[in-house]
Amino acid sequence: MHPPLFSSSKPMRSAVLAAVVACALLLQGCSAVKLAYNQAPQLAYWQLNNYLGLSETQTERVRTELGDLHQWHRDTMLPRHAELLQKVQQQLPSDITGDQACSIYAEVRVQIDRVIDQIEPRLVWLASQLTEAQIQNLEKKQADSNADWKKEWLDVPPQKLAEQRYKQLLSRAEGFYGTIDAPQKQALRNFVVQSGFDPQRTYAERLRRQKDLVQVLRQVAAQPASQERNRDLLRGYLARFNASPDAAYQRYARQLVEEGCAGFARVHSAMTAAQRAKAVQSVQGYAQDFWVLAGR
Template structure:
Protein backbone atom coordinates (compact mmCIF):
# COMPACT_ATOMS: atom_id res chain seq x y z
CA UNK A 1 0.00 0.00 0.00
CA UNK A 2 2.59 2.54 1.07
CA UNK A 3 5.52 3.74 -0.95
CA UNK A 4 7.68 4.71 1.99
CA UNK A 5 10.21 2.15 3.23
CA UNK A 6 9.13 -0.52 5.69
CA UNK A 7 11.30 1.07 8.33
CA UNK A 8 8.71 3.81 8.59
CA UNK A 9 6.43 1.29 10.25
CA UNK A 10 9.05 0.15 12.70
CA UNK A 11 10.05 -3.15 11.15
CA UNK A 12 13.78 -2.77 11.73
CA UNK A 13 13.74 -4.01 15.30
CA UNK A 14 14.09 -7.28 17.15
CA UNK A 15 10.55 -8.28 18.17
CA UNK A 16 9.37 -7.26 14.73
CA UNK A 17 12.24 -9.26 13.26
CA UNK A 18 10.77 -12.34 14.89
CA UNK A 19 7.23 -11.40 13.95
CA UNK A 20 8.37 -10.84 10.37
CA UNK A 21 10.15 -14.16 10.41
CA UNK A 22 7.04 -15.95 11.62
CA UNK A 23 4.90 -14.18 9.01
CA UNK A 24 7.42 -14.47 6.20
CA UNK A 25 5.61 -17.24 4.38
CA UNK A 26 2.36 -15.30 4.42
CA UNK A 27 3.99 -12.09 3.25
CA UNK A 28 5.56 -13.92 0.31
CA UNK A 29 2.14 -14.00 -1.28
CA UNK A 30 2.58 -10.29 -1.98
CA UNK A 31 5.92 -10.84 -3.70
CA UNK A 32 5.50 -14.02 -5.74
CA UNK A 33 3.03 -15.87 -7.90
CA UNK A 34 0.10 -17.30 -5.98
CA UNK A 35 1.09 -20.80 -7.14
CA UNK A 36 4.11 -20.52 -4.85
CA UNK A 37 2.12 -19.69 -1.73
CA UNK A 38 1.49 -23.24 -0.59
CA UNK A 39 5.17 -24.10 -0.93
CA UNK A 40 6.20 -20.86 0.80
CA UNK A 41 3.90 -21.44 3.76
CA UNK A 42 5.07 -25.02 4.03
CA UNK A 43 8.64 -23.77 4.24
CA UNK A 44 7.62 -21.01 6.68
CA UNK A 45 9.04 -22.58 9.87
CA UNK A 46 12.46 -23.05 8.27
CA UNK A 47 12.43 -19.57 6.71
CA UNK A 48 11.42 -18.06 10.05
CA UNK A 49 14.19 -19.89 11.88
CA UNK A 50 16.90 -18.78 9.47
CA UNK A 51 15.59 -15.20 9.54
CA UNK A 52 15.79 -15.09 13.34
CA UNK A 53 19.14 -16.85 13.44
CA UNK A 54 20.54 -14.21 11.12
CA UNK A 55 19.91 -11.60 13.80
CA UNK A 56 20.46 -13.57 17.00
CA UNK A 57 23.08 -16.19 16.00
CA UNK A 58 21.25 -18.87 17.97
CA UNK A 59 23.05 -21.48 20.05
CA UNK A 60 22.15 -25.16 19.86
CA UNK A 61 19.95 -24.98 22.96
CA UNK A 62 18.26 -21.81 21.72
CA UNK A 63 17.69 -23.46 18.36
CA UNK A 64 15.79 -26.35 19.93
CA UNK A 65 13.47 -24.01 21.83
CA UNK A 66 13.05 -21.59 18.91
CA UNK A 67 12.11 -24.34 16.48
CA UNK A 68 9.55 -25.58 19.00
CA UNK A 69 8.16 -22.07 19.42
CA UNK A 70 8.02 -21.51 15.66
CA UNK A 71 6.16 -24.76 15.13
CA UNK A 72 3.68 -23.73 17.82
CA UNK A 73 3.24 -20.35 16.19
CA UNK A 74 2.51 -21.79 12.77
CA UNK A 75 0.01 -24.25 14.24
CA UNK A 76 -1.80 -21.30 15.83
CA UNK A 77 -1.52 -19.15 12.70
CA UNK A 78 -2.76 -21.90 10.41
CA UNK A 79 -5.81 -22.58 12.56
CA UNK A 80 -6.68 -19.09 13.82
CA UNK A 81 -5.41 -16.55 11.30
CA UNK A 82 -5.56 -18.14 7.85
CA UNK A 83 -9.37 -18.51 7.87
CA UNK A 84 -9.51 -14.79 8.70
CA UNK A 85 -7.31 -14.00 5.69
CA UNK A 86 -9.49 -16.15 3.45
CA UNK A 87 -12.49 -14.05 4.41
CA UNK A 88 -10.58 -10.84 3.82
CA UNK A 89 -9.37 -12.01 0.42
CA UNK A 90 -12.98 -12.62 -0.60
CA UNK A 91 -13.84 -9.07 0.42
CA UNK A 92 -10.81 -7.66 -1.40
CA UNK A 93 -11.88 -9.38 -4.60
CA UNK A 94 -15.10 -7.40 -4.45
CA UNK A 95 -13.26 -4.18 -3.64
CA UNK A 96 -10.89 -4.72 -6.57
CA UNK A 97 -13.72 -4.33 -9.09
CA UNK A 98 -14.98 -0.97 -7.80
CA UNK A 99 -13.68 2.55 -7.31
CA UNK A 100 -11.86 3.23 -4.06
CA UNK A 101 -11.07 6.13 -1.74
CA UNK A 102 -8.59 7.01 0.97
CA UNK A 103 -10.80 6.04 3.91
CA UNK A 104 -11.63 2.66 2.40
CA UNK A 105 -7.96 1.86 1.79
CA UNK A 106 -6.94 2.99 5.26
CA UNK A 107 -9.65 0.77 6.74
CA UNK A 108 -7.97 -2.21 5.05
CA UNK A 109 -4.60 -1.04 6.33
CA UNK A 110 -6.08 -1.04 9.85
CA UNK A 111 -7.24 -4.62 9.27
CA UNK A 112 -3.71 -5.68 8.37
CA UNK A 113 -2.24 -3.76 11.29
CA UNK A 114 -4.61 -5.54 13.68
CA UNK A 115 -3.50 -8.89 12.24
CA UNK A 116 0.11 -7.86 12.68
CA UNK A 117 -0.50 -6.93 16.31
CA UNK A 118 -2.03 -10.33 16.95
CA UNK A 119 1.13 -11.90 15.56
CA UNK A 120 3.30 -9.73 17.79
CA UNK A 121 1.22 -10.59 20.84
CA UNK A 122 1.55 -14.28 20.06
CA UNK A 123 5.32 -13.87 19.58
CA UNK A 124 6.12 -11.99 22.79
CA UNK A 125 6.50 -15.01 25.07
CA UNK A 126 8.86 -16.87 22.69
CA UNK A 127 10.83 -13.64 22.27
CA UNK A 128 11.05 -13.30 26.04
CA UNK A 129 12.42 -16.82 26.39
CA UNK A 130 15.07 -16.04 23.84
CA UNK A 131 15.87 -12.64 25.38
CA UNK A 132 16.59 -14.21 28.76
CA UNK A 133 19.17 -16.56 27.26
CA UNK A 134 20.97 -14.16 24.94
CA UNK A 135 24.67 -13.65 25.60
CA UNK A 136 26.71 -10.44 25.31
CA UNK A 137 28.20 -11.88 22.12
CA UNK A 138 24.73 -12.32 20.67
CA UNK A 139 23.79 -8.76 21.56
CA UNK A 140 26.93 -7.62 19.76
CA UNK A 141 25.91 -9.73 16.77
CA UNK A 142 22.49 -8.07 16.80
CA UNK A 143 24.07 -4.61 16.95
CA UNK A 144 26.32 -5.44 14.02
CA UNK A 145 23.32 -6.65 12.05
CA UNK A 146 21.56 -3.41 12.81
CA UNK A 147 24.61 -1.45 11.71
CA UNK A 148 24.67 -3.32 8.41
CA UNK A 149 20.97 -2.69 7.85
CA UNK A 150 21.42 0.98 8.69
CA UNK A 151 24.21 1.32 6.16
CA UNK A 152 21.97 -0.18 3.50
CA UNK A 153 19.12 2.16 4.44
CA UNK A 154 21.43 5.15 4.24
CA UNK A 155 22.77 3.96 0.89
CA UNK A 156 19.30 3.77 -0.59
CA UNK A 157 17.55 6.73 1.01
CA UNK A 158 19.98 9.20 2.58
CA UNK A 159 23.32 9.25 0.75
CA UNK A 160 21.54 9.87 -2.56
CA UNK A 161 20.05 12.78 -4.40
CA UNK A 162 16.29 13.24 -4.59
CA UNK A 163 15.88 11.58 -7.98
CA UNK A 164 17.81 8.51 -6.87
CA UNK A 165 15.67 8.31 -3.73
CA UNK A 166 12.50 8.53 -5.81
CA UNK A 167 13.80 5.75 -8.06
CA UNK A 168 14.28 3.46 -5.06
CA UNK A 169 10.82 4.32 -3.76
CA UNK A 170 9.37 3.62 -7.21
CA UNK A 171 10.95 0.18 -7.21
CA UNK A 172 9.43 -0.57 -3.81
CA UNK A 173 6.01 0.65 -4.93
CA UNK A 174 6.06 -1.44 -8.09
CA UNK A 175 6.88 -4.50 -6.01
CA UNK A 176 3.51 -3.92 -4.34
CA UNK A 177 1.35 -2.93 -7.29
CA UNK A 178 2.46 -5.05 -10.22
CA UNK A 179 2.07 -8.51 -8.66
CA UNK A 180 -1.60 -7.61 -8.17
CA UNK A 181 -2.48 -5.47 -11.20
CA UNK A 182 0.15 -6.55 -13.69
CA UNK A 183 2.33 -4.01 -15.47
CA UNK A 184 1.34 -0.38 -14.95
CA UNK A 185 0.94 1.75 -18.07
CA UNK A 186 2.87 4.93 -18.77
CA UNK A 187 0.17 7.21 -17.36
CA UNK A 188 -0.01 5.17 -14.15
CA UNK A 189 3.77 5.17 -13.79
CA UNK A 190 3.79 8.94 -14.22
CA UNK A 191 1.05 9.33 -11.60
CA UNK A 192 2.85 7.04 -9.19
CA UNK A 193 6.12 8.90 -9.59
CA UNK A 194 4.38 12.21 -8.97
CA UNK A 195 2.66 10.86 -5.87
CA UNK A 196 5.99 9.66 -4.54
CA UNK A 197 7.55 13.02 -5.30
CA UNK A 198 4.85 14.75 -3.25
CA UNK A 199 5.07 12.31 -0.34
CA UNK A 200 5.97 13.75 3.09
CA UNK A 201 8.47 10.91 3.57
CA UNK A 202 11.63 12.22 5.30
CA UNK A 203 14.41 9.63 5.17
CA UNK A 204 16.53 11.35 7.82
CA UNK A 205 13.65 11.63 10.27
CA UNK A 206 12.61 8.02 9.70
CA UNK A 207 16.17 6.83 10.14
CA UNK A 208 16.50 8.64 13.44
CA UNK A 209 13.42 6.81 14.70
CA UNK A 210 14.76 3.48 13.46
CA UNK A 211 18.01 4.02 15.36
CA UNK A 212 16.09 5.08 18.48
CA UNK A 213 14.07 1.87 18.40
CA UNK A 214 17.17 -0.22 17.95
CA UNK A 215 18.95 1.44 20.89
CA UNK A 216 15.81 1.13 23.01
CA UNK A 217 15.67 -2.60 22.32
CA UNK A 218 19.35 -3.19 23.07
CA UNK A 219 18.89 -1.33 26.36
CA UNK A 220 15.82 -3.44 27.18
CA UNK A 221 17.67 -6.69 26.46
CA UNK A 222 20.67 -5.65 28.56
CA UNK A 223 18.43 -4.75 31.48
CA UNK A 224 16.79 -8.17 31.26
CA UNK A 225 20.15 -9.89 31.23
CA UNK A 226 21.30 -7.90 34.25
CA UNK A 227 18.16 -8.77 36.23
CA UNK A 228 18.87 -12.19 37.74
CA UNK A 229 15.31 -12.40 39.05
CA UNK A 230 13.76 -11.84 35.59
CA UNK A 231 11.23 -14.45 34.52
CA UNK A 232 9.59 -15.15 31.19
CA UNK A 233 6.59 -13.19 32.42
CA UNK A 234 8.61 -10.11 33.38
CA UNK A 235 10.60 -10.32 30.16
CA UNK A 236 7.37 -10.58 28.16
CA UNK A 237 6.06 -7.44 29.85
CA UNK A 238 9.32 -5.60 29.21
CA UNK A 239 9.19 -6.44 25.53
CA UNK A 240 5.52 -5.51 25.36
CA UNK A 241 6.30 -2.08 26.81
CA UNK A 242 9.14 -1.71 24.32
CA UNK A 243 6.85 -2.59 21.45
CA UNK A 244 4.32 -0.03 22.66
CA UNK A 245 7.09 2.55 22.28
CA UNK A 246 7.58 1.30 18.75
CA UNK A 247 3.92 1.71 17.90
CA UNK A 248 3.72 5.08 19.67
CA UNK A 249 7.09 6.76 19.54
CA UNK A 250 8.03 8.90 22.56
CA UNK A 251 9.68 11.39 20.20
CA UNK A 252 7.36 14.43 20.07
CA UNK A 253 5.50 14.64 16.80
CA UNK A 254 6.69 11.35 15.30
CA UNK A 255 3.44 9.44 15.87
CA UNK A 256 1.48 12.12 14.03
CA UNK A 257 4.10 12.16 11.30
CA UNK A 258 3.88 8.37 10.91
CA UNK A 259 0.09 8.49 10.77
CA UNK A 260 0.40 11.11 8.05
CA UNK A 261 2.65 8.82 6.03
CA UNK A 262 0.11 6.03 6.30
CA UNK A 263 -2.66 8.37 5.21
CA UNK A 264 -0.54 9.50 2.28
CA UNK A 265 0.03 5.87 1.33
CA UNK A 266 -3.72 5.23 1.40
CA UNK A 267 -4.30 8.24 -0.84
CA UNK A 268 -1.69 6.98 -3.27
CA UNK A 269 -3.14 3.48 -3.43
CA UNK A 270 -6.67 4.76 -4.03
CA UNK A 271 -5.43 7.13 -6.75
CA UNK A 272 -3.57 4.36 -8.58
CA UNK A 273 -6.41 1.86 -8.19
CA UNK A 274 -8.93 4.31 -9.63
CA UNK A 275 -6.85 4.54 -12.83
CA UNK A 276 -6.73 0.78 -13.37
CA UNK A 277 -8.29 -0.68 -16.50
CA UNK A 278 -10.95 -3.42 -16.52
CA UNK A 279 -8.20 -5.84 -17.52
CA UNK A 280 -6.03 -4.82 -14.57
CA UNK A 281 -8.91 -5.20 -12.15
CA UNK A 282 -9.71 -8.61 -13.57
CA UNK A 283 -6.05 -9.50 -13.08
CA UNK A 284 -6.27 -8.33 -9.47
CA UNK A 285 -9.36 -10.45 -8.82
CA UNK A 286 -7.66 -13.49 -10.31
CA UNK A 287 -4.55 -12.97 -8.20
CA UNK A 288 -6.58 -12.51 -5.02
CA UNK A 289 -8.70 -15.54 -5.87
CA UNK A 290 -5.50 -17.54 -6.31
CA UNK A 291 -4.34 -16.43 -2.88
CA UNK A 292 -7.70 -17.43 -1.43
CA UNK A 293 -7.53 -20.88 -3.02
CA UNK A 294 -4.01 -21.47 -1.79
CA UNK A 295 -4.76 -20.26 1.73
CA UNK A 296 -7.79 -22.53 1.90
CA UNK A 297 -5.56 -25.44 0.99
CA UNK A 298 -2.91 -24.43 3.53
CA UNK A 299 -5.50 -23.92 6.28
CA UNK A 300 -7.21 -27.26 5.64
CA UNK A 301 -6.44 -29.86 8.33
CA UNK A 302 -4.01 -32.56 7.33
Protein backbone atom coordinates in the same frame (compact mmCIF):
# COMPACT_ATOMS: atom_id res chain seq x y z
CA MET B 1 3.27 1.27 7.78
CA HIS B 2 1.60 1.62 4.41
CA PRO B 3 -0.79 -0.48 2.41
CA PRO B 4 1.33 -3.17 0.71
CA LEU B 5 1.70 -1.50 -2.69
CA PHE B 6 2.68 1.84 -1.21
CA SER B 7 5.26 1.27 1.51
CA SER B 8 7.95 3.93 1.29
CA SER B 9 10.87 1.80 2.37
CA LYS B 10 11.84 -1.69 3.37
CA PRO B 11 10.16 -2.75 6.61
CA MET B 12 12.19 -1.78 9.69
CA ARG B 13 12.51 -5.22 11.23
CA SER B 14 14.12 -6.16 14.50
CA ALA B 15 15.52 -9.63 15.03
CA VAL B 16 12.94 -10.52 17.66
CA LEU B 17 10.12 -9.70 15.24
CA ALA B 18 11.44 -12.01 12.53
CA ALA B 19 8.73 -14.53 13.30
CA VAL B 20 6.06 -11.89 12.75
CA VAL B 21 7.46 -11.19 9.33
CA ALA B 22 7.64 -14.86 8.53
CA CYS B 23 4.01 -15.43 9.50
CA ALA B 24 2.45 -12.23 8.13
CA LEU B 25 2.37 -13.38 4.51
CA LEU B 26 -0.44 -11.15 3.29
CA LEU B 27 -0.17 -10.14 -0.34
CA GLN B 28 2.99 -11.95 -1.29
CA GLY B 29 3.68 -13.30 -4.77
CA CYS B 30 1.00 -15.91 -5.44
CA SER B 31 3.28 -18.61 -6.84
CA ALA B 32 5.60 -18.28 -3.84
CA VAL B 33 3.02 -18.24 -1.04
CA LYS B 34 2.84 -21.98 -0.36
CA LEU B 35 6.58 -22.51 -0.52
CA ALA B 36 7.36 -19.44 1.61
CA TYR B 37 4.71 -20.28 4.18
CA ASN B 38 5.79 -23.87 4.64
CA GLN B 39 9.37 -22.71 5.11
CA ALA B 40 8.43 -19.91 7.52
CA PRO B 41 9.70 -21.61 10.72
CA GLN B 42 13.06 -22.35 9.12
CA LEU B 43 13.34 -18.83 7.68
CA ALA B 44 12.44 -17.28 11.02
CA TYR B 45 14.99 -19.48 12.79
CA TRP B 46 17.66 -18.55 10.26
CA GLN B 47 16.95 -14.85 10.81
CA LEU B 48 17.08 -15.15 14.59
CA ASN B 49 20.24 -17.22 14.47
CA ASN B 50 21.85 -14.79 12.05
CA TYR B 51 21.22 -11.88 14.41
CA LEU B 52 21.88 -13.63 17.72
CA GLY B 53 24.08 -16.67 17.15
CA LEU B 54 21.88 -19.11 19.06
CA SER B 55 23.38 -21.82 21.24
CA GLU B 56 22.51 -25.48 20.77
CA THR B 57 20.13 -25.40 23.73
CA GLN B 58 18.49 -22.20 22.55
CA THR B 59 18.17 -23.60 19.03
CA GLU B 60 16.23 -26.64 20.21
CA ARG B 61 13.71 -24.54 22.14
CA VAL B 62 13.43 -21.87 19.43
CA ARG B 63 12.72 -24.46 16.73
CA THR B 64 10.00 -26.01 18.89
CA GLU B 65 8.43 -22.64 19.66
CA LEU B 66 8.49 -21.60 16.00
CA GLY B 67 6.88 -24.89 15.00
CA ASP B 68 4.10 -24.41 17.56
CA LEU B 69 3.60 -20.81 16.49
CA HIS B 70 3.44 -21.83 12.84
CA GLN B 71 0.78 -24.46 13.54
CA TRP B 72 -1.28 -21.96 15.56
CA HIS B 73 -1.02 -19.46 12.72
CA ARG B 74 -2.03 -22.09 10.15
CA ASP B 75 -5.09 -23.11 12.19
CA THR B 76 -6.16 -19.71 13.46
CA MET B 77 -4.92 -16.88 11.26
CA LEU B 78 -4.77 -18.21 7.72
CA PRO B 79 -8.58 -18.45 7.52
CA ARG B 80 -8.78 -14.87 8.81
CA HIS B 81 -6.28 -13.75 6.17
CA ALA B 82 -8.29 -15.51 3.46
CA GLU B 83 -11.54 -13.90 4.62
CA LEU B 84 -9.94 -10.47 4.54
CA LEU B 85 -8.63 -11.06 1.02
CA GLN B 86 -12.09 -12.09 -0.09
CA LYS B 87 -13.37 -8.78 1.24
CA VAL B 88 -10.66 -6.93 -0.70
CA GLN B 89 -11.52 -8.92 -3.82
CA GLN B 90 -15.11 -7.68 -3.68
CA GLN B 91 -13.97 -4.05 -3.57
CA LEU B 92 -11.40 -4.11 -6.37
CA PRO B 93 -13.72 -3.90 -9.42
CA SER B 94 -14.90 -0.45 -8.29
CA ASP B 95 -13.14 2.75 -7.24
CA ILE B 96 -11.78 2.62 -3.70
CA THR B 97 -11.63 5.61 -1.39
CA GLY B 98 -8.72 6.42 0.87
CA ASP B 99 -10.90 5.65 3.88
CA GLN B 100 -11.73 2.21 2.49
CA ALA B 101 -8.05 1.49 1.89
CA CYS B 102 -7.21 2.56 5.44
CA SER B 103 -10.01 0.38 6.78
CA ILE B 104 -8.45 -2.67 5.15
CA TYR B 105 -5.05 -1.61 6.44
CA ALA B 106 -6.47 -1.37 9.98
CA GLU B 107 -7.82 -4.92 9.70
CA VAL B 108 -4.39 -6.15 8.60
CA ARG B 109 -2.85 -4.47 11.65
CA VAL B 110 -5.37 -6.18 13.94
CA GLN B 111 -4.41 -9.55 12.50
CA ILE B 112 -0.70 -8.83 12.91
CA ASP B 113 -1.32 -7.76 16.52
CA ARG B 114 -2.91 -11.15 17.20
CA VAL B 115 0.26 -12.83 15.96
CA ILE B 116 2.40 -10.56 18.15
CA ASP B 117 0.29 -11.53 21.17
CA GLN B 118 1.16 -15.17 20.50
CA ILE B 119 4.84 -14.38 20.04
CA GLU B 120 5.22 -12.26 23.18
CA PRO B 121 5.75 -15.03 25.79
CA ARG B 122 8.22 -16.73 23.46
CA LEU B 123 10.15 -13.49 23.15
CA VAL B 124 10.27 -13.13 26.92
CA TRP B 125 11.82 -16.57 27.26
CA LEU B 126 14.36 -16.01 24.47
CA ALA B 127 15.35 -12.57 25.78
CA SER B 128 16.00 -14.07 29.23
CA GLN B 129 18.44 -16.57 27.68
CA LEU B 130 20.63 -14.13 25.76
CA THR B 131 24.25 -13.53 26.71
CA GLU B 132 26.14 -10.27 26.38
CA ALA B 133 28.04 -11.74 23.43
CA GLN B 134 24.76 -12.44 21.64
CA ILE B 135 23.48 -8.92 22.31
CA GLN B 136 26.73 -7.54 20.93
CA ASN B 137 26.27 -9.73 17.84
CA LEU B 138 22.81 -8.21 17.44
CA GLU B 139 24.34 -4.73 17.60
CA LYS B 140 26.83 -5.64 14.88
CA LYS B 141 24.10 -6.98 12.64
CA GLN B 142 22.08 -3.83 13.24
CA ALA B 143 25.07 -1.72 12.18
CA ASP B 144 25.54 -3.78 9.02
CA SER B 145 21.86 -3.48 8.19
CA ASN B 146 21.94 0.26 8.82
CA ALA B 147 24.86 0.68 6.42
CA ASP B 148 22.84 -1.05 3.71
CA TRP B 149 19.77 1.05 4.51
CA LYS B 150 21.73 4.31 4.33
CA LYS B 151 23.28 3.30 1.03
CA GLU B 152 19.87 2.63 -0.48
CA TRP B 153 17.81 5.43 1.05
CA LEU B 154 20.03 8.18 2.43
CA ASP B 155 23.26 8.31 0.46
CA VAL B 156 21.53 9.08 -2.84
CA PRO B 157 20.50 12.41 -4.41
CA PRO B 158 16.78 13.30 -4.19
CA GLN B 159 16.14 12.78 -7.90
CA LYS B 160 17.67 9.31 -7.84
CA LEU B 161 15.76 8.44 -4.67
CA ALA B 162 12.48 9.50 -6.29
CA GLU B 163 13.22 7.38 -9.37
CA GLN B 164 14.15 4.44 -7.17
CA ARG B 165 10.89 4.69 -5.24
CA TYR B 166 8.92 5.01 -8.48
CA LYS B 167 10.50 1.86 -9.93
CA GLN B 168 9.81 -0.04 -6.71
CA LEU B 169 6.15 0.97 -6.74
CA LEU B 170 5.86 0.23 -10.46
CA SER B 171 7.19 -3.28 -9.94
CA ARG B 172 4.71 -3.93 -7.13
CA ALA B 173 1.80 -2.47 -9.10
CA GLU B 174 2.59 -4.55 -12.18
CA GLY B 175 2.79 -7.67 -10.06
CA PHE B 176 -0.72 -6.87 -8.86
CA TYR B 177 -2.48 -5.26 -11.83
CA GLY B 178 -0.47 -6.58 -14.78
CA THR B 179 1.01 -4.28 -17.43
CA ILE B 180 0.85 -0.61 -16.42
CA ASP B 181 0.26 2.05 -19.09
CA ALA B 182 1.13 5.74 -19.25
CA PRO B 183 -1.85 7.10 -17.21
CA GLN B 184 -1.20 4.70 -14.34
CA LYS B 185 2.54 5.35 -14.47
CA GLN B 186 1.86 9.06 -14.17
CA ALA B 187 -0.37 8.44 -11.15
CA LEU B 188 2.49 6.52 -9.53
CA ARG B 189 4.96 9.31 -10.27
CA ASN B 190 2.55 11.86 -8.83
CA PHE B 191 2.34 9.84 -5.64
CA VAL B 192 6.13 9.79 -5.29
CA VAL B 193 6.45 13.53 -5.98
CA GLN B 194 3.74 14.42 -3.46
CA SER B 195 4.89 11.98 -0.77
CA GLY B 196 6.05 13.29 2.58
CA PHE B 197 8.45 10.36 3.03
CA ASP B 198 11.58 11.63 4.79
CA PRO B 199 14.39 9.05 4.82
CA GLN B 200 16.36 10.98 7.45
CA ARG B 201 13.42 11.00 9.86
CA THR B 202 12.68 7.36 9.13
CA TYR B 203 16.32 6.44 9.73
CA ALA B 204 16.40 8.29 13.04
CA GLU B 205 13.40 6.28 14.26
CA ARG B 206 15.03 3.10 13.02
CA LEU B 207 18.07 3.87 15.20
CA ARG B 208 15.87 4.71 18.18
CA ARG B 209 14.06 1.38 17.93
CA GLN B 210 17.30 -0.54 17.66
CA LYS B 211 18.84 1.21 20.66
CA ASP B 212 15.63 0.67 22.63
CA LEU B 213 15.70 -3.06 21.85
CA VAL B 214 19.32 -3.47 22.92
CA GLN B 215 18.71 -1.58 26.17
CA VAL B 216 15.69 -3.74 26.97
CA LEU B 217 17.58 -6.95 26.23
CA ARG B 218 20.38 -5.89 28.56
CA GLN B 219 17.84 -5.07 31.29
CA VAL B 220 16.33 -8.53 30.86
CA ALA B 221 19.78 -10.16 30.91
CA ALA B 222 20.53 -8.43 34.22
CA GLN B 223 17.61 -10.24 35.92
CA PRO B 224 16.70 -13.19 33.69
CA ALA B 225 14.60 -14.95 36.32
CA SER B 226 12.19 -12.01 36.81
CA GLN B 227 9.57 -13.18 34.33
CA GLU B 228 6.84 -10.67 35.14
CA ARG B 229 9.29 -7.77 35.07
CA ASN B 230 10.80 -8.97 31.80
CA ARG B 231 7.40 -9.42 30.23
CA ASP B 232 6.60 -5.81 31.08
CA LEU B 233 9.93 -4.69 29.62
CA LEU B 234 9.26 -6.50 26.32
CA ARG B 235 5.69 -5.22 26.19
CA GLY B 236 6.98 -1.71 26.65
CA TYR B 237 9.43 -2.16 23.81
CA LEU B 238 6.75 -3.54 21.47
CA ALA B 239 4.45 -0.66 22.37
CA ARG B 240 7.19 1.87 21.58
CA PHE B 241 7.97 -0.01 18.37
CA ASN B 242 4.38 0.41 17.21
CA ALA B 243 3.94 3.97 18.53
CA SER B 244 7.10 6.01 18.88
CA PRO B 245 7.50 8.05 22.08
CA ASP B 246 8.48 10.90 19.75
CA ALA B 247 5.22 12.79 19.17
CA ALA B 248 6.55 14.38 16.00
CA TYR B 249 7.36 10.98 14.56
CA GLN B 250 3.89 9.71 15.49
CA ARG B 251 2.40 12.53 13.43
CA TYR B 252 4.76 11.74 10.57
CA ALA B 253 3.84 8.03 10.71
CA ARG B 254 0.12 8.83 10.65
CA GLN B 255 0.70 11.15 7.72
CA LEU B 256 2.43 8.39 5.77
CA VAL B 257 -0.39 5.93 6.44
CA GLU B 258 -3.06 8.40 5.32
CA GLU B 259 -0.93 9.36 2.34
CA GLY B 260 -0.46 5.72 1.37
CA CYS B 261 -4.19 5.02 1.59
CA ALA B 262 -5.07 8.05 -0.50
CA GLY B 263 -2.30 7.25 -2.98
CA PHE B 264 -3.50 3.69 -3.43
CA ALA B 265 -7.03 4.98 -4.01
CA ARG B 266 -5.87 7.43 -6.70
CA VAL B 267 -3.73 4.88 -8.51
CA HIS B 268 -6.48 2.26 -8.35
CA SER B 269 -8.92 4.80 -9.81
CA ALA B 270 -6.55 5.23 -12.76
CA MET B 271 -6.61 1.50 -13.53
CA THR B 272 -8.65 0.11 -16.42
CA ALA B 273 -11.35 -2.53 -16.02
CA ALA B 274 -8.94 -5.16 -17.36
CA GLN B 275 -6.26 -4.16 -14.86
CA ARG B 276 -8.74 -4.29 -12.00
CA ALA B 277 -9.87 -7.73 -13.18
CA LYS B 278 -6.24 -8.86 -13.04
CA ALA B 279 -6.02 -7.54 -9.46
CA VAL B 280 -9.19 -9.48 -8.55
CA GLN B 281 -7.63 -12.60 -10.04
CA SER B 282 -4.42 -12.02 -8.10
CA VAL B 283 -6.20 -11.62 -4.76
CA GLN B 284 -8.42 -14.61 -5.46
CA GLY B 285 -5.30 -16.70 -5.98
CA TYR B 286 -3.82 -15.49 -2.69
CA ALA B 287 -7.02 -16.33 -0.82
CA GLN B 288 -7.23 -19.78 -2.37
CA ASP B 289 -3.64 -20.47 -1.37
CA PHE B 290 -4.41 -19.49 2.23
CA TRP B 291 -7.45 -21.78 2.34
CA VAL B 292 -5.40 -24.67 0.96
CA LEU B 293 -2.59 -24.04 3.43
CA ALA B 294 -5.13 -23.92 6.26
CA GLY B 295 -6.49 -27.31 5.14
CA ARG B 296 -9.96 -25.87 4.49
